[in-house]
Amino acid sequence: QGFITGALQNFARKYDVPIDALKFRFEVMGHYRAQEDVAAAERADTEFDDQEYPKPDDGVLVHGLYMDSASWNVEENVLADARTGDMNPPMPIMHLLPDPEYEAEEDRYDCPLYKTSERAGTLSTTGHSTNFVIKCLLPSNMDSDHWIG
Numbered sequence: 001q002g003f004i005t006g007a008l009q010n011f012a013r014k015y016d017v018p019i020d021a022l023k024f025r026f027e028v029m030g031h032y033r034a035q036e037d038v039a040a041a042e043r044a045d046t047e048f049d050d051q052e053y054p055k056p057d058d059g060v061l062v063h064g065l066y067m068d069s070a071s072w073n074v075e076e077n078v079l080a081d082a083r084t085g086d087m088n089p090p091m092p093i094m095h096l097l098p099d100p101e102y103e104a105e106e107d108r109y110d111c112p113l114y115k116t117s118e119r120a121g122t123l124s125t126t127g128h129s130t131n132f133v134i135k136c137l138l139p140s141n142m143d144s145d146h147w148i149g
């Protein structure tokens with residue numbers, strides 16, 4: 001959660017906007033990053049050379065996320081049903097862009113993001129599991145009820 005807060009703080013300071021006024025716009029890039037390459041650079045204690053996805057002017061790029069009971073339709077750029085035999089497919093790179101004026105589109109599903117695949121955790125004072133990070137507003141061609149159950 002410190003990473004998420006840091007992204008909001010950087011934007012708030014850069015544009016002199018109250019941090020409480022910021023919401024994230026979640027832009028799924030439709031591209032995947034080879035986690036093996038990132039891990040190899042980390043093991044070699046070198047910086048991962050990322051010329052394919054340059055640092056955004058605002059916000060952060062997030063990679064290494066996996067989906068549970070769903071998949072990502074790259075052609076339509078929407079959340080899709082899980083593919084047979086693919087329990088935890090990778091999520092494409094996602095750009096978390098702070099935006100003080102963002103109003104979620106109606107086709108967005110409030111997809112919970114957890115730290116681990118085990119959703120359970122200690123119930124915190126916020127009423128969420130300590131394993132819960134943030135709701136990612138992801139585009140979907142299906143009603144939210146389809147994803148809950």
